[in-house]
Structure formats: C-alpha cells, structure tokens
Amino acid sequence: MRSFFYFIKEALVNSKKNFGTTFGAVVTIFLSLLVIGVFIVTSLVIDRVISTIENQVAISIFLADEAEESDLYSLMLFIETMPDVSAVKYVSKEQALENFKEMTSWDIIEQLDGNPLPASLEIELSNPEMVEQVALAIQDDAMYVRVIDKPEDPADSIRYGQKYVKQLFAITDVIRLVSIVLVIMLIFVALVFINNTIRLAILARRKEIAIMRLVGASNGFIRGPFVTEGALQAIIGAGLAILVIWQLTSRFPPQLYDLIPFLQVDYTTMELWIVYLILLGIGLVIGLFGSAWAMRRYLKV
Secondary structure, eight states: OHHHHHHHHHHHHHHTTTHHHHHHHHHHHHHHHHHHHHHHHHHHHHHHHHHHHHHTTOOEEOOOOOOOOHHHHHHHHHHSSSSEEEEEEEEEEHHHHHHHHHHSSSHHHTTTOOOOOOEEEEEOOOEGGGGHHHHHHHTSSHHHHHHHTTTTSGGGGEETTTTTTTHHHHHHHHHHHHHHHHHHHHHHHHHHHHHHHHHHHTTTTTTHHHHHTTOOOOHHHHHHHHHHHHHHHHHHHHHHHOOOHHHHHHHHHHEEEEEHSSSOOOOOOOHHHHOOOOOHHHHHHHHHHHHHHHTTTGSSS
C-alpha cells in the first residue's frame, strides 16, 4: 500500500514536471477514444434504424368479400402456429378505407366509388428475414386459395415486398459487418498510435530510468510510477471522451427523431453505459500495458 501511494505521488510529480508530454498523451488518448466512442454510438443508431426498417417488413393477404368465416379462421389459426410469426391481425374493408384516408389526400378520396379496398390479414414476423419462407408456406395451405381475392393468380393476393426484400436484408447485413470491422480497425489504430505516443514520452525520460537502475531500484519499482502515470493519463483522456460523447448523445437523438419520426434512432441508457465502460477499459489497457510494454527495452538486464 505504501508503494501504491508512492507510485501515485511520483506519477503526479512527473506529470507536472513533464507537462508537455503528459498533455500530448492525454490529448492523443482523448481524441482516439472520442473517435472510437462516436463511431460505436453511430453504429448503435445505424443498427437501430436497420432493425426498425427490418421490423416493418410484414405480409399482407388480400381477402375476397365472399370468403367464408370458417375458412378464414382456419387460415389464421394455421398462420398463428408458424414459429416465425408474432401476430396476425384481421383488417376489415371499412378499416382499410379509414387507413387509406389517413395516408392520402381528400381529392383522391372523393373520386372513390364506394369502398374498392379488400379486407386483409396483416402478419407481423418475429424474424423478418424469414418473410419469404413464411409467405411461401402460407400459399401452400389449402385454405389460402379459398379466401383470397384473386384465386386465379394466388401470388398476386399476397404482398411482402417481393421485389426488394432480399436486397434489403443483403444491404443491412453488409452495413452491420462493415460497422463491426471499422470499430475493430479504429481500436487497433488507436492502440498503435497511443502506444507510440507513450513510448516517445518514456524515451524523453530514459536518463531518469537509467539513474534509477544505477541506484539499485528493481524493475517493478521503476515501472510502477510510469505505469501509474499512464493509467492516470488514460483515465483523464477516457473521462474527457465520455463527457463529450455524453453531451453529444443528449442533444442529437431528439433532433434526429424530429427529422425521421418513423424510424427509431434512440438508444438506451444501459447501451450508453456499456459504451462508456468499453472506452474506459480500452483507456486503462492502453495506459497500463502501453506504458509497461514501452518500457521493456529500458528494463532489460
């Protein structure tokens, strides 16, 4: 414990004595962790937006006006038992017309002759990527042809974005993969860059290390103040990065939501705390192991 307090005292004294190199290390750690943190939060937002778009993938089945209630009930029961279906909702002709009125102009509504819209089944999926398989399975059911509005062309009575759904999931998978790869690359580049900064700071104090060795100090005793100093620099740099990210995340989500209210672009407090802990952990790894690794050439016997 006495050595621990000595290391902290020496680290503070050395930081004040070598303020220029200490400031440079802190700024380097701060900027590197800030870039990493901003990109991680941005990746969270992108992933949330992608998930929102994917969750909007649903299946609509247009029903004939004369469809038997028993046949419709049998089809709904079959769909509800499918493992990738989360909900099945019946939308009547009247409700379909009301929904249409909410999405279009009054001029178009006045031109309608009665209610030309069919009733439908709206199917929500627990796994949107299985939409095509679910749609094909529904079309294979015997009750499907008996209730749809176009039995002569069964494929035309079901809608799930057939033309773009595969491309959508291919694009979202690529975006997620690219985001993960870029985060890993940023962390690696930051580790290399900050380690070099710490090595330069220690290189400037190589004479101090040599004197400590001449008076018989052990490698652990020599390394202690430098490792502690690196840890303090990392904590300060990570703290500044976390403070800036906290300010940014408290200001931008409301503005983004005003611009695109139909997409979920927010993130939970727990997710942000995880990001903060990741940044602090990366900073401590850089400070502790970076300093110890950079000093290895000066502590060889």
